[in-house]
Amino acid sequence: xxxxxxxxxxxxxxxxxxxxxxxxxxxxxxxxxxxxxxxxxxxxxxxxxxxxxxxxxxxxxxxxxxxxxxxxxxxxxxxxxxxxxxxxxxxxxxxxxxxxxxxxxxxxxxxxxxxxxxxxxxxxxxxxxxxxxxxxxxxxxxxxxxxxxxxxxxxxxxxxxxxxxxxxxxxxxxxxxxxxxxxxxxxxxxxxxxxxxxxxxxxxxxxxxxxxxxxxxxxxxxxxxxxx
Numbered sequence: 680x681x682x683x684x685x686x687x688x689x690x691x692x693x694x695x696x697x698x699x700x701x702x703x704x705x706x707x708x709x710x711x712x713x714x715x716x717x718x719x720x721x722x723x724x725x726x727x728x729x730x731x732x733x734x735x736x737x738x739x740x741x742x743x744x745x746x747x748x749x750x751x752x753x754x755x756x757x758x759x760x761x762x763x764x765x766x767x768x769x770x771x772x773x774x775x776x777x778x779x780x781x782x783x784x785x786x787x788x789x790x791x792x793x794x795x796x797x798x799x800x801x802x803x804x805x806x807x808x809x810x811x812x813x814x815x816x817x818x819x820x821x822x823x824x825x826x827x828x829x830x831x832x833x834x835x836x837x838x839x840x841x842x843x844x845x846x847x848x849x850x851x852x853x854x855x856x857x858x859x860x861x862x863x864x865x866x867x868x869x870x871x872x873x874x875x876x877x878x879x880x881x882x883x884x885x886x887x888x889x890x891x892x893x894x895x896x897x898x899x900x901x902x903x904x905x906x907x
Contacts (some may be wrong), residue, residue, distance in 0.1 A: 681712050682711055682712070683712045683843050683844060684708065684709065685743075686745075687707055688705045688743070689705070689707075689708075689732065689739045689744065691728050702728045703725045703728055703729060705899070706725075706742075706899065710877070711875075713874075714876075714891060715875075715890040715891065716890075716891045716892075717877075717888070717889035717893070719881065719886055719893070720894055720895035724894075724897065724898070726879055730846060732744065733846060735751055735762050735766075739752050747843060765793060766842050766843050767842050767843075767844050768837030769837055769846050769848075770848070772848055772852035774821070774833045776832055777821075781819065782808060782820075782821075782824065782828075783804050783808065785821070786804040786808055786835040787803070788836065789836060789839050790804070790839055790840060793840055803839055810835070810838070811835045811838075826858060830853075831862070847876070849879060849880055849881070859885070889906075890905060891905045892906060
């Protein structure tokens with residue numbers, strides 16, 4: 680298997696006034712194409728910081744990060760924005776949908792930035808919404824959808840540009856347990872279709888869906904276990 684992510688000695692410090700806070704303290708990590716990973720750890724362990732680095736929302740203080748063989752740790756903001764839009768699909772706990780926009784247009788949005796034509800956007804967004812089980816809700820706005828349906832729209836938006844990685848931050852955090860189970864079944868399906876999936880979660884039952892669980896503590900990898 681080829682690695683989609685290779686991280687070497689990643690350090691991330693933050694300045695708080697006169698004080699330097701060492702959040703990530705030299706992390707090494709390889710994630711293979713098609714892997715299904717849960718990233719866990721207590722509050723303050725560095726998992727959100729690591730996810731922001733993996734998602735190219737932030738750059739490290741030191742160390743290297745190769746994403747599909749490209750060193751993203753040295754990229755400009757514009758280059759990082761391009762990588763985020765084409766290589767990474769994000770799913771957030773709070774859905775982050777545009778409230779006055781239909782499900783179809785919310786899903787198509789990343790394709791606008793990718794320069795796709797209107798007909799390409801419509802066709803691909805319809806295809807993705809059908810895949811996530813919302814073929815009959817394409818013209819609905821977020822306030823006309825349930826929490827689970829909104830998260831499905833968010834998952835569709837993450838998939839629309841056919842990214843190499845799906846990054847999900849507490850994707851069931853705002854959902855009741857039944858809806859959470861449905862959304863996790865959707866992630867299992869996405870992984871089965873060949874996507875690399877990385878979940879950030881503090882819930883053991885969510886992590887059980889993953890095939891590999893990486894636990895962070897105090898800015899370092901405490902354990903890395905394959906469970907399937």
